[in-house]
Amino acid sequence: MPVRQGRYTLLLPSAPGIAGYAAVGGKKEGEGPVGGKLDYIYDDATAGEKSWEKAESVIHRDALTRAISKAGISPADVDVIFAGDLLNQCTGTTFGIRELGIPFAGVYGACSTMALSLAAAAVCVDSRIAETAAASTSSHFCSAEKQFRMPLEYGGQRTPTAQWTATAAGAAIVSGKESKIHIEKVIIGRIQDYGIKDPNNMGAAMAPAACRTIADFLNDTNTVPGDYDLILTGDLGAVGSELLCELMIKQENIDISAVQDDCGLILYDIVKQKEIGAGGSGCGCSGAVVCSDIFNKIENGELKRVLFVGTGALMSSVSSLQSESIPSVAHGVLLTGG
């Protein structure tokens, strides 16, 4: 049963395990540094569908059914799924999973969705509400560009701070069964809004939320950055990561720079893949990185304690057109090996 540690953190005494996980991506993700660790690479971004939205649903379902299958179970064994995505009304998720018959608790956290859904699934398993809970998310470069920015055909120039929405999906099955990967603690974040209005600089908008949640977590658990092999944000990109490290020092007097990395900088090599800009983003970015590279490394002992902090920009294209600033939130899960 979860126990509160400090004001915002929950300790999960049973440390629920990851029974199965999977990640899929598009061509560009396949060509990136973790491409070899993805379960499947879609060379065709349409996934054989007639629209980008339908393609996103296909990759979402694919990651989920692979994770279920790798956990050695069937969809009927999953007690509840927490899932969501960036598309209006989360249709990447709802159309993707509608045929599976799993009790569906929709979550919305923008790019923090993988952390939010993993946290919810782990809490359910730890409190024995569910024996088996799933967490999944997706994003698609083309459906996101179409929805949030410009039609692809317009060929608009990207600013240097802009991030690249990943065509990717990640899914994990959480249960009490033996596993080499555990979720020990979770934290639900508080919305921060520092007045950033540029939707082409999401890293800057989200850094304050990551800062707040990491500081709250370290404070609640009475730990320091050195207690973690990795403090993994997702997805701040290069600009947001730098701002986060600065903010942590100036605002909280904590230096995380030695252990911080970002899913948006792991999924792509922004030096070689210049078109990526400041790094990856989109729910599927941290979803795919955590559900491939990170879980792999925890499983094989390369990483032992990873504080994964998913960050979400809680705006819409309408709010940006109305000159609103970008509120953001960050949720954290402590992933441990052994």
Add this chain to the structure above:
Amino acid sequence: MPVRQGRYTLLLPSAPGIAGYAAVGGKKEGEGPVGGKLDYIYDDATAGEKSWEKAESVIHRDALTRAISKAGISPADVDVIFAGDLLNQCTGTTFGIRELGIPFAGVYGACSTMALSLAAAAVCVDSRIAETAAASTSSHFCSAEKQFRMPLEYGGQRTPTAQWTATAAGAAIVSGKESKIHIEKVIIGRIQDYGIKDPNNMGAAMAPAACRTIADFLNDTNTVPGDYDLILTGDLGAVGSELLCELMIKQENIDISAVQDDCGLILYDIVKQKEIGAGGSGCGCSGAVVCSDIFNKIENGELKRVLFVGTGALMSSVSSLQSESIPSVAHGVLLTGG
């Protein structure tokens, strides 16, 4: 600590209580049958803001802060809030609550959001993850019409099966403190899709989801419709309610017609308020009805056992334009008095 009852239902042994609740609405909602029970009526649909979206955020925050204040606490006392709405990327919620500093777990369930958020809040309190959890949602006729259908200025004709998106918000504070209203059981629904494609007939699209969840709940708990004073759907309207009662008989051999009512038919008088069409809809419809009329009646003993089943249509305007059918989901909470 929650205990599973049957395959899909959770029994909450501590039966968390409603410590405070509030509902606000627009002019039309104020003129309806439960108008006198709303905490505040906005005669001006803009709520003094420059856009419908900003207005929705204002009424969302208003309902929430009223509920918090009626619970005799402050926002800092709320351990977690589960909230969401119908706007793209749930901005009605995120911009509404961003200043309150409450840990925010965004949920997405379309019009089932009040049930989903209440269920999540109750589960958290029962498993002592939170001492105090909030649940809130909102919708706005003008922001929803603009987003899902036609610009208001277009003055399009409405079909007889169309429902009216409520300009309303509802919020509830769940805690272990003494209360006259309790949440005894919850059920998270499974997505159903019977192939309905008409976004002007949401009642028909959502009736199968309500049918599935009600049947699962009655089966899990080994109860019959007569064990409840009210099986309250939200929001199927007149067309969907009739279809639900038919489906329950034909598919499940259960007659709920004697105890079924619908939030979309409680918020408005569809005979007098002809423009409403088949009934109310939108997250705020069931949010406002439950957080005013229903909680009032449980508090004063008029109702003792209410199975509230929120129904959500999980489509977007894009999916409808792509000729997709409308998947739907229904989540249930058993509200009891005493």
